[in-house]
Amino acid sequence: MASGVAELSRAELEARLEEAEATLRAIRDGEIDAVVVSGGDSEQVFTLEGTSQSYRTFMETMDVGAAAFDAEGQLLYANAALCTLLGQAPGALTGPLLIGLLDAVNQAKFRRLLAQAVHQRETAEIHLRADAGARSLLLTGAPLDIGVVRGTAITFTDISEREEAAAARESERLARAILASANEAVIVCDRGGRVTHLNGAAMRFCAATPIGRTFGEAIDLTFAEATELMSGADIVAMAISGMPVQGLEAAVRAPSAAITDVMISAAPLVVSGERMQGCVVTLVDLSHRKAAERRQALLMGELDHRVKNTLAMVMAICARTAAHERTIEDFQKSFSGRLQALAATHTLLSNSSWQNLQITDVLGAELEPFASLSSGRILTEGLDIAVDAKVAVSLGLVFHELVTNAVKYGALSVPGGKISVRRLEASDSDALSIEWQEQDGPLVTPPTSSGFGQTLISRSLGSGGAKLEFRPTGVVCRISVPRG
Numbered sequence: 001m002a003s004g005v006a007e008l009s010r011a012e013l014e015a016r017l018e019e020a021e022a023t024l025r026a027i028r029d030g031e032i033d034a035v036v037v038s039g040g041d042s043e044q045v046f047t048l049e050g051t052s053q054s055y056r057t058f059m060e061t062m063d064v065g066a067a068a069f070d071a072e073g074q075l076l077y078a079n080a081a082l083c084t085l086l087g088q089a090p091g092a093l094t095g096p097l098l099i100g101l102l103d104a105v106n107q108a109k110f111r112r113l114l115a116q117a118v119h120q121r122e123t124a125e126i127h128l129r130a131d132a133g134a135r136s137l138l139l140t141g142a143p144l145d146i147g148v149v150r151g152t153a154i155t156f157t158d159i160s161e162r163e164e165a166a167a168a169r170e171s172e173r174l175a176r177a178i179l180a181s182a183n184e185a186v187i188v189c190d191r192g193g194r195v196t197h198l199n200g201a202a203m204r205f206c207a208a209t210p211i212g213r214t215f216g217e218a219i220d221l222t223f224a225e226a227t228e229l230m231s232g233a234d235i236v237a238m239a240i241s242g243m244p245v246q247g248l249e250a251a252v253r254a255p256s257a258a259i260t261d262v263m264i265s266a267a268p269l270v271v272s273g274e275r276m277q278g279c280v281v282t283l284v285d286l287s288h289r290k291a292a293e294r295r296q297a298l299l300m301g302e303l304d305h306r307v308k309n310t311l312a313m314v315m316a317i318c319a320r321t322a323a324h325e326r327t328i329e330d331f332q333k334s335f336s337g338r339l340q341a342l343a344a345t346h347t348l349l350s351n352s353s354w355q356n357l358q359i360t361d362v363l364g365a366e367l368e369p370f371a372s373l374s375s376g377r378i379l380t381e382g383l384d385i386a387v388d389a390k391v392a393v394s395l396g397l398v399f400h401e402l403v404t405n406a407v408k409y410g411a412l413s414v415p416g417g418k419i420s421v422r423r424l425e426a427s428d429s430d431a432l433s434i435e436w437q438e439q440d441g442p443l444v445t446p447p448t449s450s451g452f453g454q455t456l457i458s459r460s461l462g463s464g465g466a467k468l469e470f471r472p473t474g475v476v477c478r479i480s481v482p483r484g
Helices: 002-006 010-028 052-060 080-085 095-100 104-117 160-181 232-240 287-324 328-351 359-367 389-408 452-459
Strands: 034-039 042-047 065-070 075-078 122-127 136-146 149-158 185-190 195-198 220-222 245-253 259-270 276-285 378-381 418-424 431-439 466-471 474-482
Touching: 052 065, 052 075, 065 080, 065 136, 075 095, 080 149, 104 122, 104 136, 104 149, 160 195, 232 245, 232 259, 232 276, 259 287, 287 328, 287 452, 328 359, 328 389, 359 378, 359 389, 389 452, 389 474, 452 466
Parallel strands: 378 418
Antiparallel strands: 034 042, 065 075, 065 149, 122 136, 136 149, 185 195, 185 276, 220 245, 245 259, 259 276, 418 431, 431 474, 466 474
16 A cells, blocks of 8 residues: 555645545535445445534524534534524524624633533633623533544523523612611602612601502601692602602601601612613601701800890990999909909800809809919808809809909908808708808908999899998808809
8 A cells, every 4th residue: 555655646646635635524514424445355335424414403403502613613513593693694604703703701711612622511601792792601512523523512502681680680689788778768669659669767757568559658748848739749750750859858757746857859760771660769867957957046046145135234334334433544444354254254154055154163263363262362162053154144243343352452452361252051942142251351441432343243143132241350242142
C-alpha cells in the first residue's frame, strides 16, 4: 500500500485528499448513509446509523431549542424551535449569527460550555443582548456521536419568564420589607381606590380589617380648611388619575376616637413602566410638631404679656423716681439701680425658663454687688421656698430698696454690720412671712419724709405688702409674700 502511494504523483495525491475531505464533509452533513471499504477480494459496507438525518429528525421532535456542534464548535444543525426562539427563519441560523446575539461575557460562557460538553454534561445560563430580545436561556450540553464525528448537542431553554417571576417575587418581598420598616404610615390602593397593602404605622389610624375597603372607609380623614369640599377619597382619586398630592394637613380620627394631626401625600403607583396600578398614600404624624407650635404660640403670647407688663413697670418706676429726686444725677442713679434690680430677677427667671424661683436666689442676686450670702454678714434661715415669677419680680424690687438703704445708711454702710433674713411662722397659711433685720450698724433715726423706696416696699407685693420699722438698733421689715 505504501509503495502504491509512493508511486502516485503530487497531483494525484492532492486529488485523492480533496476527495477524502469531500467525503468527510458529506458524512458530516448527512449526505452519505453508508461507507464501502474495499480490501483484498471483498468489500465491507458500514451503515452510518448515527447520521445527521437521525439526530436531525430527533431534534425536530423537541419542543425546546436544540443544536448540534462538531468538536471544533462549528454549528452543524439547529432545529426549528431554536430558530423560532432566536427570531430566525428555519434553517437560517448560523454559528456566527448565534455568537453575534451574545455580548463578550456571554460569548465566553457559551464557548466554555462547548469545550466542556464534548466530554461531559454541562449547563450554563446566558443572556441575549438587549437588542436581541434580552432573553435569559438555560443551556444544557452533552457529548454527541454523529457517525464517526464527535460533537456536542446543546438544548436552549427559555427561562426569561421564570426569572421575571422570581424577580417579581423578590421585588414584592423587598417592597413589603420597605413598607413594614417605614416610620410613616404608608397605604397602597389599587385603581379602584381600595386598600391592598399597609404597614403597621398605618394600622393605628385604620378601622378593623382595612384590606379590601376603600380608602375613605378605612381612614376617617378630615381637612380643617376644606371640611365639606375635600375628603380622603378625593385625594386617592387625584393620585390615581396621575396628579400627585403633596403636604396637605389633615386630621385623622382613630378607632379609639383620638384625633391625630397628619400631613398627607399621595402619588400614582406605576410598576415597571406599565399603566397606572393605583396609588401610594403616606401619612406623617404631626402631633409633636403641632404641640410644639401651640406651645410656641403660648410662649409668644406669654412673652408679649410679660414685655408689656415690664414696660409698664419701668414707666411707673421712672415716673415715681423722677417725682422724688431733685437732680438729674440723683434720678439717673436711683432709676439705674432699680432697673438693674429688675434685670437681675429677670435673668434668674430666664435661666429657669420662667419657672418658680427660690427666695434665697432672689435675695442673693440683689445683694451681689455689695455682699455675698457666704460672707458672714448675711444670715439667712428658712428661705429655701419657691415663689412664682410675678412674686419674684416684686420681691426683687423690695430687696433692692432694702439693700440700697442698708448700703447708704444701715448695716452695710459699716464693716461690722449684719443683716438677718429669715422666715417667720405665720398663722395665715396663704402667705409667707419674711423678716429683714439689721444689726450692729449706725444708730437709726426715722426719716422725716416718705420716699419712693418706702412706697415701693409697701406696695410692691400687693395684698401681701411689707411693714418698715426704723428701730434705733437697725431697720426691721416684715414682708408678707403670697404663696406660689
